[in-house]
Amino acid sequence: MKPFDIVIVGGGGAGLYAAMEAMKTNPSLNIAVLSKVYPNRSHTSAAQGGANAALGNKAKDDTVEMHIFDTIKGSDYLADQDAVDVLCSEAPKIIRELENMGTPWSRMEDNTIAQRPFGGAGRPRCCYCSDKTGHTILQTLYEQCLKKGVIFFNEYFALNLSVKGSRSRGLIAMNMKTGNVEAFPARTVILATGGYAKMYWNRSSNAAGNTGDGQAIAYRAGIPMKDMEFVQFHPTGLRKSGLLVTEGARGEGGYLINRNGERFMARYAKEKMELGPRDLVSRSLETEILEGRGFDSPAGKYLHLDLTHLGADLIKSRLPQIREMCMQFEGVDPIDEPIPVRPTAHYSMGGIDTDNFTRTIMEGVYAAGECACVSVHGANRLGGNSLLDILVFGRIAGHTAAEEAGKFEPGNISEAELKEHVEEMRGGMHASGHHERYGELREELGQTLALNVGIFREASLLKRGIQDIAELKERFKKVRVTDTSDVFNTNLMQVLELKNMLDLAETVAAGASAREESRGSHTRIDFPVRDDAKWHKHTLATRVKGNVVLGEKPVTMGRYELQERTY
Amino acid sequence: MTAPTDQHREGKKDVTFRIFRFNPQVDSKPYFDDYTIQVERGITVLRSLNYIKEHIDASISFRAFCQAGICGSCGMRVNGLSQLACTTQVWDVLAKSREPGIIKVEPLRNLPLIKDLIVDMDPLVDKMKHYSNWIDSTMPESSMGKKEFLISEEEFLRYDKATDCILCASCVSECSILRANKEYVSPAVLLKSYRMNVDSRDAIHGERLAELVKDHGVWDCTHCYRCQESCVKSIPIMDAIHGIREDAIELRGMKDTSGSKHAEAFMSDIEKKGKLVEATLPIRTNGIVWTLQNLLPMAVKMIMKRRTPPPPPLVKSAKGIKIFREMFREMTEHVRQDHKSHKK
Incomplete structure (x- = not known):
């Protein structure tokens, strides 16, 4: 294959924005986007709420500076302040740019882009399109990429970077339609494959494919991961699927109830009750379950989110989507019955360590979006900042790679190297001596993570989690792929995704075990307070000879001094 | 979902999934495989398929991604009707099933078959490109990002529902015109075209319309309404198709196409x-x-x-x-x- 100037891995918001911006920056470049799904299927589509930008359409006195402060405070002061500056300063421009390209934003009475209040924000600055913001942004970007003639390799599963010395020579990927492993020699590679929270499997709100492929590829190539221990949990995921019941349900007056019929939030947040901050409510649900006040079911323990007292009219008019979702996915009509819920993993703050220009430590390799950790979210991400992150840093990645591609030699990947990757990939997985079931390993990984590296963490639990992951990795060596066909072997793809999750799970557990403090989403029962003297720093996890080696990196401070985080 | 043991436990049933199988590498023609599992109330068709894949036969191939009804990956025919496997409750399907306890699962129609329940989406993407299914903004690229277009809520509502489309291709699969003519524009592409045409930011609705009234375009639809009936997002697709036709006749004066003349002749006779x-x-x-x-x-x-x-x-x-x-x-x-x- 002819060498590319830029190969972008991932066709979500970050990847597509990068492609568009790179073409704009230098139209003569040869750019390709690889995605394991059709780009319009990417998980960006699942973001409902919106994207934050201090446009001042709703609150005239909103400013970029306020957005910056809210984000830093929300991060529990672990975000890099110069990166947050970039995120928030670019926000108004990028939202307007999307609008100018055709994104259908909801509108204010004065015909400007509509904005609404969101958690942790001092002003209503979340721009939205009904409850389908991510979907409409993704559609717009995909349409614009089709218009620009971006070259897509759809349903290609990325396997590895081709690395020589300190730099990458391109990417190795499997064409799902043929099963062929193909080389994509490239001057630069942008990794934009989304998050890794699906490693919590049934205890995650994520798409089945959010398996951290980009992070795992980078990690195997020796690029450090940053702040992997920070995984955000949402309080109300559906019991069976982990899908989110949005905060709106509690906003309209829903109660959280345990098996004794108590509104248990009275124990944890007397005043705010069900409307306490997200991490606090998640911790409360988890405590009820751990202390035996949850309901039992084959799908695991759970609690009730009760809306029945709100009446059919209110539920039908204000929460129609939630009602539909409960009926479709849980078989429960919230008008008649309480909704079975439990906390669910839904966002990964950590990711590939990058600078503010999305560069990684490896020459020619960039990362953006949930796949990367700049860091703008620190220990806890604010609602409305994830869509913004993928847009702003996706664009920066496209621009930077386009500007720098000329510096690097065209990649070349030999047949011999390609063969090695194929062998590594297939490694006996079809052999009869291989007996482990991938579905079982995957479910056990989710269980041990939820239990031992979940909302509440503690030294002995984490030790157990680390052991479990090591055992699962050992068992994975004997994993069996029963589907031997080449065409669309989803069995093989899911096994390779599991391998990625296992590699990354190790870094999450190692980071959580090392960080002896509680900050943002990371709660240690044995170290309940934030310890700035020891732990106001990023965690780095690098793979050395197959093992996780932890390092650290200082947090870039700026105008805002460390403060206690209270709301 | 548990191993099939006690048939009489409340809220559980034995269900046979009759799954369409075809592997182009070994099969000369498709066939069906039966898988019987015990299903609990509240389980979707997709979760059942996942269970079968993980526990009984890993070689069954289908697409699934968000599992929450928003990505559009898992469009397939369940008991003959195109829909998303992830939002379809097994018990709802059983209630309407002609053969008790059996759920037939087949790939979408009108798109080339790849393997088992997976069809090729490329023809649909090619049509989106052919009919310029994007906004070609009236604003030059160099001016973008500086200020917003001012757009009324009324205009937004004109395309709000159409932007719900997740390109699951259920409408494509159900379309009776596509069964006869694979070159036909497709309901989903007409819907997207309409959404672009009524957006005041778009500069090329004239050109798009000119393409839509050509052969295999908007006039080929015969109003069977199957697209609309099968839409997983309940989008009134036929309104969009009528909207394009009205636009072509009334506003663009495209009275010289056979489709528009046919419509005019109908009107005058009636x-x-x-x-x-x-x-x-x-x-x-x-x-x-x-x-x-x-x-x-x-x-x-x-x-x-x-x-x-x-x-x-x-x-x-x-x-x-x-x-x-x-x-x-x-x-x-x-x-x-x-x-x-x-x-x-």
């Missing part, structure tokens, strides 16, 4: 006689030359079998034509007024 004058309909739609070239043999056959419609002078007006004409005038005036306020 207004004058209250019914169709079928004998001359092909001439008025496609012209005398085309009709003689294409329909003469069929006309001769019809005459031989005494199946010819009566010639125009012999077509009597329908009963109660006077009252009907009054209603017709009122209705068309109403539609015209409606349009005026719509376009404002």
Whole structure:
């Protein structure tokens, strides 16, 4: 294959924005986007709420500076302040740019882009399109990429970077339609494959494919991961699927109830009750379950989110989507019955360590979006900042790679190297001596993570989690792929995704075990307070000879001094 | 979902999934495999398929991603109807199933089959490109990001519902025109085209419309409404198709296409006689030359079998034509007024 100037891995918001911006920056470049799904299927589509930008359409006195402060405070002061500056300063421009390209934003009475209040924000600055913001942004970007003639390799599963010395020579990927492993020699590679929270499997709100492929590829190539221990949990995921019941349900007056019929939030947040901050409510649900006040079911323990007292009219008019979702996915009509819920993993703050220009430590390799950790979210991400992150840093990645591609030699990947990757990939997985079931390993990984590296963490639990992951990795060596066909072997793809999750799970557990403090989403029962003297720093996890080696990196401070985080 | 043990436990049933199988590498033609599992109330078709794949037969191939009804990956036919596997409850399907306890799962129609339940989406993407399914902004790229277009809530509502489309291709699979003509534009692409056409930021609705009225375009639809009935997001797709047609006739003056002439001929017959004058309909739609070239043999056959419609002078007006004409005038005036306020 002819060498590319830029190969972008991932066709979500970050990847597509990068492609568009790179073409704009230098139209003569040869750019390709690889995605394991059709780009319009990417998980960006699942973001409902919106994207934050201090446009001042709703609150005239909103400013970029306020957005910056809210984000830093929300991060529990672990975000890099110069990166947050970039995120928030670019926000108004990028939202307007999307609008100018055709994104259908909801509108204010004065015909400007509509904005609404969101958690942790001092002003209503979340721009939205009904409850389908991510979907409409993704559609717009995909349409614009089709218009620009971006070259897509759809349903290609990325396997590895081709690395020589300190730099990458391109990417190795499997064409799902043929099963062929193909080389994509490239001057630069942008990794934009989304998050890794699906490693919590049934205890995650994520798409089945959010398996951290980009992070795992980078990690195997020796690029450090940053702040992997920070995984955000949402309080109300559906019991069976982990899908989110949005905060709106509690906003309209829903109660959280345990098996004794108590509104248990009275124990944890007397005043705010069900409307306490997200991490606090998640911790409360988890405590009820751990202390035996949850309901039992084959799908695991759970609690009730009760809306029945709100009446059919209110539920039908204000929460129609939630009602539909409960009926479709849980078989429960919230008008008649309480909704079975439990906390669910839904966002990964950590990711590939990058600078503010999305560069990684490896020459020619960039990362953006949930796949990367700049860091703008620190220990806890604010609602409305994830869509913004993928847009702003996706664009920066496209621009930077386009500007720098000329510096690097065209990649070349030999047949011999390609063969090695194929062998590594297939490694006996079809052999009869291989007996482990991938579905079982995957479910056990989710269980041990939820239990031992979940909302509440503690030294002995984490030790157990680390052991479990090591055992699962050992068992994975004997994993069996029963589907031997080449065409669309989803069995093989899911096994390779599991391998990625296992590699990354190790870094999450190692980071959580090392960080002896509680900050943002990371709660240690044995170290309940934030310890700035020891732990106001990023965690780095690098793979050395197959093992996780932890390092650290200082947090870039700026105008805002460390403060206690209270709301 | 547990191993099949106690059949009588409440809220559990044994269900047989009859799954369409085809692996192009080994199979000369498709076949069905049966898998019987115990399903709990509240389980979706996709979760059942996942269970079968993980526990019984890992070689079954299907697409699934978000599992929450927003990414559109898992479109397939469940008991004959195209829908998303992830939002379809097993118990709902069973309630309507003709064969008790059996759920038949097949790939979408009208797109090339790849393997088992997976079809090729590329033809759909190619059509989106062909019909410019994007906004070509009136604002030059260099000016973007500086200020917003001011857009009324009313305009937003015009395309709000159409932007719900997740390209799951259920409508494509159900479309009766596509079964006969794979080159037909497709309901989803018409919907997207309409969404772009009514957006005031778009600069190319004229060109897009010109493409849409060509062969295999908007006039080929025969109003069977199956696209709309199967839409997983309940989008009124036919409104979009009618919208494009009205736009083509009224606003762009595209009265010279066979589709628009056909529609005009219908209108004029109904207004004058209250019914169709079928004998001359092909001439008025496609012209005398085309009709003689294409329909003469069929006309001769019809005459031989005494199946010819009566010639125009012999077509009597329908009963109660006077009252009907009054209603017709009122209705068309109403539609015209409606349009005026719509376009404002």
